[in-house]
Amino acid sequence: MRELAPPRRVVTGHDSMGRGTFTADGQPPFTRQLADGAIFHELWSTLTSPAPIGVVQPEAVRPGDPLPPPFGGSRLRVVDIPPGAESPMHRTESIDYGVVLEGWIVLRLDTGEVSLGPGDVVIQRGSDHAWENRGAEPARILFVLLSGRFDDAMRALVPSDGLTHDME
Secondary structure (H helix, E strand, O other), X not given: OOOOOOOOEEEEEEOOOOOEEXXXXXXXXXXXXXXXXXXXXXXXXXXXXXXXXXXXXOOOOOOOOOOOOOOOOEEEEEEEEOOOOEOOOEOOOEEEEEEEEEXXXXXXXXXXXXXEOOXXXXXXXXXXXXXXXXXXXXXXXXXXXXXXXXXXXXHHHOOHHHOOOOOO
């Protein structure tokens, strides 16, 4: 099986004169492996929207951050899913944009499943779902997670104890 190299993260910012500068260039500051073998490369996170942009920007990713974005915030991550890996069914109160970069992955919902390949995009809207790699090669997916809020009708259908706060 081919292993995927960690993604490169390039972060821009500002110097004391307000000029654009590079503040980071290298591997993600934090990577975690889940029990099913999936590897989460945490690239960036915001605590609010609009996100503050200042001269000094502290590191946005911290070990121990939960799976979903903070309320009003966002998360950017690359997930590598090895062959044979299958996540548990889970649901977050977020809108997740997923772009398959490499490999093939099956997205399972309560009512069916779909196979996704390179270039395919999924918009995950708080649905109970699972990911399964049935192929012989790893799958890599880029995710942008935006904080969401279930409306009253949806909240009545999904108890708060049915939400995933972390998958480790």
